[in-house]
Structure formats: C-alpha cells, structure tokens
Amino acid sequence: MFCASNKMALRTGACVLRLNSLRNAARLLSTHTRPEVAQNNNGKYADFPGAKAPYVTEMKFLNEASYDPIPIYRVMDNNGAVFDIREEPNIDNDTLLHMYKTMIQLSQMDKILYESQRQGRISFYMTNYGEEGIHVGTAAALDPRDLVFAQYREAGVFLYRGITVTELVNQCYGNHEDPGKGRQMPVHYGSKQHNLVTISSPLATQMPQAVGAAYALKRQPDNDRCALCFFGDGAASEGDAFSAFNFAATLDCPIILFCRNNGYAISTPTSEQYRGDGIASRGPALGIHTVRIDGTDPLAVYKAVKDSREFAIKNNKPVLIEAMSYRVGHHSTSDDSTAYRSIEEIQKWTKDESPIQKFKMYIENKGIWDAEQDKSWTKEARDIVVKTMQEAEKKKLPHWKEMLEDVYYEMPSRIQKQMKQMEEHLKKYPDKYPLDKYQTE
Ligand SMILES: Cc1ncc(C[n+]2csc(CCOP(=O)(O)OP(=O)(O)O)c2C)c(N)n1
Ligand SMILES: [Mg+2]
Structure with missing residues (x-):
C-alpha cells in the first residue's frame, strides 16, 4: 500500500504508487541502458554522496506533470458496498x-x-x-x-x-x-x-x-x-x-x-x-x-x-x-x-x-x-x-487564583505580589465581580 522510492515500490507488492513508480523505473532503466548514454558515461551509475542515479545527457526539468496523480485508496462505495x-x-x-x-x-x-x-x-x-x-x-x-x-x-x-x-x-x-x-x-x-x-x-x-x-x-x-x-x-x-x-x-x-x-x-x-x-x-x-x-x-x-x-x-x-x-x-x-x-x-x-x-x-x-x-x-x-x-x-468556574498558579514550580515573588494585590482588590470591590460564579477554595 505504501511507496517510499522506486526501489521500495518494486520491492513491496501492494504499493499504491506501484504503477506510477514502475513506469518511472522503466523510464530510468531505459535511459540508463540507451547505448549513447552508456557510451557517454562508460555505462556507469553516478555515485555522489548525495545521489545515486543514472547520468543523462539531455537537460530536462521535472515538474508535477512528470508523475501521474497519486491514487486514492478506498474500500467501499457510497452505498457501503466493499469493492474487493x-x-x-x-x-x-x-x-x-x-x-x-x-x-x-x-x-x-x-x-x-x-x-x-x-x-x-x-x-x-x-x-x-x-x-x-x-x-x-x-x-x-x-x-x-x-x-x-x-x-x-x-x-x-x-x-x-x-x-x-x-x-x-x-x-x-x-x-x-x-x-x-x-x-x-x-x-x-x-x-x-x-x-x-x-x-x-x-x-x-x-x-x-x-x-x-x-x-x-x-x-x-x-x-x-x-x-x-x-x-x-x-x-x-x-x-x-x-x-x-x-x-x-x-x-x-x-x-x-x-x-x-x-x-x-x-x-x-x-x-x-x-x-x-x-x-x-x-x-x-x-x-x-x-x-x-x-x-x-x-x-x-x-x-x-x-x-x-x-x-x-x-x-x-x-x-x-x-x-x-x-x-x-x-x-x-x-x-x-x-x-x-x-x-x-x-x-x-x-x-x-x-x-x-x-x-x-x-x-x-x-x-x-x-x-x-x-x-x-x-x-x-x-x-x-x-x-x-x-x-x-x-458548575463553578475555577478559583481566580488558578490564573496565576501552575506556571512556575515555585511561584516567583513578583507573581505572589500580584496575587496579594488582586486579593485586596477583590476584598475592596466584591460587588464589581461575579465572584459567586467562581470556586472559593
Ligand atoms: C502558526 C499559526 N498561524 C495561523 C493560525 C490561524 N489558523 C488557525 S486554524 C487555521 C487554518 C488551518 O487549516 P488546516 O491546517 O487545513 O486545518 P483545518 O482547519 O482545515 O482542519 C489558521 C490559519 C494559527 N493558529 N497558527
Ligand atoms: Mg484544512
């Protein structure tokens, strides 16, 4: 069902890209064995550290049109009937x-x-x-x-x-x-x-x-x-x-x-x-x-x-x-x-x-x-x-203190200070906040 490379595709029987890969492999092999290619390169496969591939003497770009679209594997049709x-x-x-x-x-x-x-x-x-x-x-x-x-x-x-x-x-x-x-x-x-x-x-x-x-x-x-x-x-x-x-x-x-x-x-x-x-x-x-x-x-x-x-x-x-x-x-x-x-x-x-x-x-x-x-x-x-x-x-919302907790393993003094300020602020203006919606402990 998979495909990693042409080599792998040839090895694995059920590759979805098999047809495509086989076609590409065939193209490569035919290029590789063409007499003029073999002559130009003494029949050798290039052996760069970054790529092992045949030499060619004709310059060609590859693009998305060089490959068939990758097929889409499915098991059943729109009526729930299995194909195979x-x-x-x-x-x-x-x-x-x-x-x-x-x-x-x-x-x-x-x-x-x-x-x-x-x-x-x-x-x-x-x-x-x-x-x-x-x-x-x-x-x-x-x-x-x-x-x-x-x-x-x-x-x-x-x-x-x-x-x-x-x-x-x-x-x-x-x-x-x-x-x-x-x-x-x-x-x-x-x-x-x-x-x-x-x-x-x-x-x-x-x-x-x-x-x-x-x-x-x-x-x-x-x-x-x-x-x-x-x-x-x-x-x-x-x-x-x-x-x-x-x-x-x-x-x-x-x-x-x-x-x-x-x-x-x-x-x-x-x-x-x-x-x-x-x-x-x-x-x-x-x-x-x-x-x-x-x-x-x-x-x-x-x-x-x-x-x-x-x-x-x-x-x-x-x-x-x-x-x-x-x-x-x-x-x-x-x-x-x-x-x-x-x-x-x-x-x-x-x-x-x-x-x-x-x-x-x-x-x-x-x-x-x-x-x-x-x-x-x-x-x-x-x-x-x-x-x-x-x-x-x-259900109550989490205690407001939760917004300052759990960030640091030990709460830094500046955050402790903010928490204290918030506490005093809420004591002073309790009617300005919907505190009944929050957990209190
Ligand atoms: C780094 C980053 N950039 C932009 C966004 C804003 N954003 C949230 S979802 C989304 C679209 C993601 O689309 P896709 O990955 O196709 O997932 P889908 O929503 O289609 O399931 C974008 C651009 C983000 N959350 N993070
Ligand atoms: Mg999407």
Missing part, C-alpha cells in the same frame, strides 16, 4: 458499532455545542462534520497506548478512546472540572491517561513534538507503540511540518504523519495553499512511505492506519497518510464559509460523501444495525449532550 473483499478489514461487530456510535455522538455534540456558542454560552467552537470517519477509523486501528497528537478537529478520537462527553463539555465551558482549568480556548482537549496530547493553537507545533515523542518511543527497549500526528492541509505549509517530515525520515521514527486534507484552511482553498500533487507527493520525496486514502471511507482509514502502525513499529520508520476529505462545516464559530464557497459545493459533500451515511449502510448491510436502533441511539446521543451541557453550565 480481500481488502475488507477484519473488524469485529462490537468495534464496528463503537465506531458508528462514536460518529453519531460526535455529530450530535457538534450540533449542540455549535448552537450553544451561537447562544453565547461558550466563547468558541469547531465542528468536525465530514471528517468523523477519519477519527474513528484511526482510533480503532491504533492501540490505546499509542500517542496521539491532534490538531483540533479530531474530537472523535477523544470520544472513541473513552473520554466522556462530560469531560469534553467541561473543557469547552472552562469550568472547575476542566483539567486545563479554563486556561485554554474551547476544543483544546487533552488526556494524559488516554495518551492524547493536549491540543495547542499554533499550527503545526505538534508535528516536531510528535516526531520527538516517536523517537523517544523507539529508544525504549522492546517498543511496541507508535505516535500518530494529525495535521491539516493548511498546517502542512508551516516550516514545522517540513522539519517534522525530515526528522521523522532521517531519525527513523515510528510515527504516522496523518494529514487531514479537507480542502480548506479557513478561507484558503487547497488550490491556493500548494502547487504539486497535494501533501502525499512530499512523502516519497523525503523517503517516507506514503499512502493517499479516501478520508470519507472509515474502512479505508482503518486499513491504512492499521498497516501503517505495523510497518512503523516493525521497521522504525515513518509513514505519511493523506486522507482526502471535505470540511463540511464552517472553519469555526468565527467563520462564515458561504462568503468563499457555494452552498452547492457544500451540499455535494454532505449528501453522497458522508462518512456516517456510508458506514451506516455498511453495518446495515452486515445486519448488525437498523433504522430503529439508529433513531434511538441518535436521540440518546443528543440527550447525553443536552444534559451534560446543562450540568456544565451550573
């Missing part, structure tokens, strides 16, 4: 249902929390519509001990791993039960217990960190874990992305670099974000095993991540996955995407390409799910969020 049963992953029924129910739970959570921001109950929110299949396919294929570095649009991975809706909602409301104590914007989840590294806002900073973590894992004796790092098509333009790719390749790290290519980075479409064949084309260029998949097909995601995990750990090598998808919702609650894309475009992706619909048909075809169960779980999932939200709203 040999490619159908062997997933037990409990896991399939957990995957599906998580997608429904996520979309219900998105709906209600998005509306709650509109009603002024929380400050900000980001939906995951259209990318639910990426989350559950990935989470199901990983071991729960694998480290996941998320960008911010991967809440389904958190739910799948067992973080409760209550925990996620508490984070969005920034109440005293939020482990981040209200210091982060909503949707910046994290869970040490579930090996989910806390999300940070600056794009791509998680990428070199994830590679470093994978390097640390590899150095542990008998390592059987990998790291997986999510990043968007926009984040891929950051310098950190290139550093991460190159460190991952040269330091031989067991990491899955997972690009969610959803077509947009806020209002910037991919047509303005990059030239060349997406993000996947960067993998082979850097010596990274790469596969491009249909991110709206949860089975394709599962299969790709499962194989990538096995490959990464066994060989101590990185894998790049580019999952093609579409950001169905607005970028965030601070965005109105109809200003830069048409309703028709959005509808196309909502109807036929919905990962939830495809997967629902797949499990219905298998006879393990039906319309009645669907209706009842959708209602239950909705009720869970509504109830949780009402409770979260009533």
